[in-house]
Amino acid sequence: xxxxxxxxxxxxxxxxxxxxxxxxxxxxxxxxxxxxxxxxxxxxxxxxxxxxxxxxxxxxxxxxxxxxxxxxxxxxxxxxxxxxxxxxxxxxxxxxxxxxxxxxxxxxxxxxxxxxxxxxxxxxxxxxxxxxxxxxxxxxxxxxxxxxxxxxxxxxxxxxxxxxxxxxxxxxxxxxxxxxxxxxxxxxxxxxxxxxxxxxxxxxxxxxxxxxxxxxxxxxxxxxxxxxxxxxxxxxxxxxxxxxxxxxxxxxxxxxxxxxxxxxxxxxxxxxxxxxxxxxxxxxxxxxxxxxxxxxxxxxxxxxxxxx
Numbered sequence: 547x548x549x550x551x552x553x554x555x556x557x558x559x560x561x562x563x564x565x566x567x568x569x570x571x572x573x574x575x576x577x578x579x580x581x582x583x584x585x586x587x588x589x590x591x592x593x594x595x596x597x598x599x600x601x602x603x604x605x606x607x608x609x610x611x612x613x614x615x616x617x618x619x620x621x622x623x624x625x626x627x628x629x630x631x632x633x634x635x636x637x638x639x640x641x642x643x644x645x646x647x648x649x650x651x652x653x654x655x656x657x658x659x660x661x662x663x664x665x666x667x668x669x670x671x672x673x674x675x676x677x678x679x680x681x682x683x684x685x686x687x688x689x690x691x692x693x694x695x696x697x698x699x700x701x702x703x704x705x706x707x708x709x710x711x712x713x714x715x716x717x718x719x720x721x722x723x724x725x726x727x728x729x730x731x732x733x734x735x736x737x738x739x740x741x742x743x744x745x746x747x748x749x750x751x752x753x754x755x756x757x758x759x760x761x762x763x764x765x766x767x768x769x770x771x772x773x774x775x776x777x778x779x780x781x782x783x784x785x786x787x788x789x790x791x792x793x794x795x796x797x798x799x800x801x802x803x804x805x806x807x808x809x810x811x812x813x814x815x816x817x818x819x820x821x822x823x824x825x826x827x828x829x830x831x832x833x834x835x836x837x838x839x840x841x842x843x844x845x846x847x848x849x850x851x852x853x854x
Contacts, residue, residue: 549622549648549683551714551740552758553587554773556580556765557595559814560609562827568605572823574616579822580766581617585773587759589617590651592626595763595810598653599628600829606638610645622648624685624761630657632672636679649683651716651761652676659694666701673709683713685742685761688728690720699727706732706739714740716761722748726755733758747802750791753779763809764801767816768794768850796849800842811835812843819844821854 558580561572581589591613592598592606601609610625617623625642627650629635639650654662655672662668677684686705689695696719697705706712715732719725725745732739740758743749749760753776765772771794778787797816801809810828815835817823828834835843847853 547622547648549588549624551683551685551742554585554765554769554776555588555590555624555742555759555761556586556769557590557593557761557763559766559810559817560596561823562829564827566827566829568608570612573609574612576817576823577613577616580769581621583769583773585777586621586769588622588624588648590624590626590761592628593651593763595766595813596626597810597829598626603638607641607645610642610647614646618646624649624651626651626653627676628653630655632675635672635676639676639680639682643680643682647682649685650680651685651687653687654689654695654697656695662694663696663698666698666704669697669701670705670708673705673712677709677711684709684711686712686715688715688717688719690718706735706737710737712739714742714758716742716744717757718744720745722751725752729755729757747798749794749798750775750779750787763813767813768797793850796846800846808835815840816843816847819847819854820852
């Protein structure tokens with residue numbers, strides 16, 4: 547399906563069986579639950595929310611194929627490209643294109659974390675190699691500079707100039723001042739590059755800067771609230787936006803508390819509390835949450851007005 551890089555784009559979770567194998571039936575049900583929310587632009591699979599770090603290539607292909615069977619005729623599907631080597635990324639990109647994905651979300655290679663910011667040609671060539679292998683539109687995943695994986699501003703501009711299939715960035719710079727600069731600059735380029743915010747821990751503030759959309763794992767639980775908030779901010783309806791944000795706030799505080807790495811673990815537990823998943827199983831080294839934290843999540847859901 548044709549993909550336009552704007553609007554609300556949830557990133558879905560993956561259900562596992564007790565032996566940690568993918569539960570395709572439960573995963574497809576979850577995907578359908580999210581896809582049935584009115585007002586979505588697309589859905590992302592094989593991203594952080596899918597625990598992509600723990601997936602084999604064959605599992606990535608399986609998840610994409612099953613996802614396309616479930617909702618491929620109704621919404622564009624974006625497939626994550628999580629690979630340290632450029633040629634490994636090409637293998638995933640070609641697979642995703644052959645399966646029928648509508649766009650690719652390109653993660654920064656972890657191999658760049660030890661000074662890659664000082665070598666802009668590494669990033670530029672990485673995107674060129676992927677772009678040469680597929681005609682699918684690319685979304686650049688921008689990380690915070692503190693991780694060692696964030697591309698410098700000037701490097702981003704060079705990528706956009708030299709790789710025209712990059713149509714958007716998923717912006718997780720985690721710097722409000724830089725985030726606004728991204729939005730104002732990239733969305734005003736002669737060849738516009740849209741900004742999709744993933745600042746879900748401060749989403750209303752981010753949307754006030756008018757990015758073209760948002761791409762968020764929290765959409766696996768609250769896609770309906772994200773649609774309402776995005777639309778209210780686009781319409782400059784601050785009163786409605788504040789009411790919606792008051793519902794999102796307790797969950798954002800719960801999802802993105804320390805340790806940050808458990809954010810999608812918490813979302814999965816919320817789906818169980820809401821009766822949308824039977825089990826919240828994560829692959830090691832992630833561990834199941836304790837009873838105290840699950841009780842906290844239950845209270846956050848109640849404060850958000852979400853009930854089983």
